[in-house]
Amino acid sequence: MTWGHLMDGAGIKTYFKIQVEKAAAYFAAEVSGIDFTQPLGAEAFGEIEQALCEHEILIFRDAEMATEDQIRFGKMFGDLSVHPFSPNSDETPELIVFDNNEDNPPFGTDIWHSDETFRECPPMATCLRALEVPKVGGDTLFASMTAAYEGLSDRMKNFIDGLEAIHDFKPFKQLFGNDVESRKNLQQYELMYPPMRHPVVRVHPVTGKKSLFVNPQFTIQVVGMGEFESRSLLTDLFDLAKVPEYQYRHHWYANTLVIWDNRSLQHYAVHDYWPERRSMERVTIAGDRPQGEGTSDLKELRSRKTPHPVEDSVSHGGHAPKRQLHR
Numbered sequence: 001m002t003w004g005h006l007m008d009g010a011g012i013k014t015y016f017k018i019q020v021e022k023a024a025a026y027f028a029a030e031v032s033g034i035d036f037t038q039p040l041g042a043e044a045f046g047e048i049e050q051a052l053c054e055h056e057i058l059i060f061r062d063a064e065m066a067t068e069d070q071i072r073f074g075k076m077f078g079d080l081s082v083h084p085f086s087p088n089s090d091e092t093p094e095l096i097v098f099d100n101n102e103d104n105p106p107f108g109t110d111i112w113h114s115d116e117t118f119r120e121c122p123p124m125a126t127c128l129r130a131l132e133v134p135k136v137g138g139d140t141l142f143a144s145m146t147a148a149y150e151g152l153s154d155r156m157k158n159f160i161d162g163l164e165a166i167h168d169f170k171p172f173k174q175l176f177g178n179d180v181e182s183r184k185n186l187q188q189y190e191l192m193y194p195p196m197r198h199p200v201v202r203v204h205p206v207t208g209k210k211s212l213f214v215n216p217q218f219t220i221q222v223v224g225m226g227e228f229e230s231r232s233l234l235t236d237l238f239d240l241a242k243v244p245e246y247q248y249r250h251h252w253y254a255n256t257l258v259i260w261d262n263r264s265l266q267h268y269a270v271h272d273y274w275p276e277r278r279s280m281e282r283v284t285i286a287g288d289r290p291q292g293e294g295t296s297d298l299k300e301l302r303s304r305k306t307p308h309p310v311e312d313s314v315s316h317g318g319h320a321p322k323r324q325l326h327r
């Protein structure tokens, strides 16, 4: 996809096949004019792709559709990915079913995160649809990490540009039991999903915009820093998602479909509705390897004073066994 061919001279994009209206000051837009039960034309879809990169999250209200329509829509963006730890549908593992109710409390989404950043190639986008919503509550908060990055001082930007951090599927480890079989199973997952290095500042492959790519759910350590330095830097960066100016809070109605760009956003599902029912279906679109600008090499990092640097054996990719991160 190219960026900008729909821009007018003032850098404002014009859409012909869809209607796009901003939903918040910095990012988020509502899109209308789409019938999801019919195949989408290439032009309309191209505009949706552009709008997603421009606005970071798109909201489609009254999006009457069947699960298959949502899957078909997701597949237009690329291959769907299968979440290794989520409640996936038996028939279609690419489909995650969040059917939370009295007997099934929500789990693991009430923390700021970008989806599955423990993977070498985290999903580029997530498409979530509300089937049944509670009377009150159950909103999802989104934070633009592009806005968060842009809000930093030049000194801070210079400091973090080029750093890398380690991401790990730590929150899901509690899903495994403590018996021998479960521990073996967990080890298999640790081999499949070793701790992964990603740039702290990610460059969006389409827009070229920079965003903060660390999140409290999966990011555990800044490469080349001691435990204490890393923790204080990460805490400061994690806190930026909480700044109201960088946020859009989405209130759900049944038949609302939302798609967001994981390369530039984080989200947080508010667990305030339980034990009411909230039923959602989600597909994620496979993404590419996050790229930074001038990703730092390890020698340069080592030249700084780092009493307890993370070992350089932590994976850049591939499926190496999990390494010790802390000495």
Ligand code: SIN
Residues within 6 Å of the ligand: 098, 109, 126, 128, 139, 140, 267, 268, 269, 270, 280, 282
């Ligand atoms: C998620 O983290 O993908 C779930 C978001 C939600 O349930 O609102």
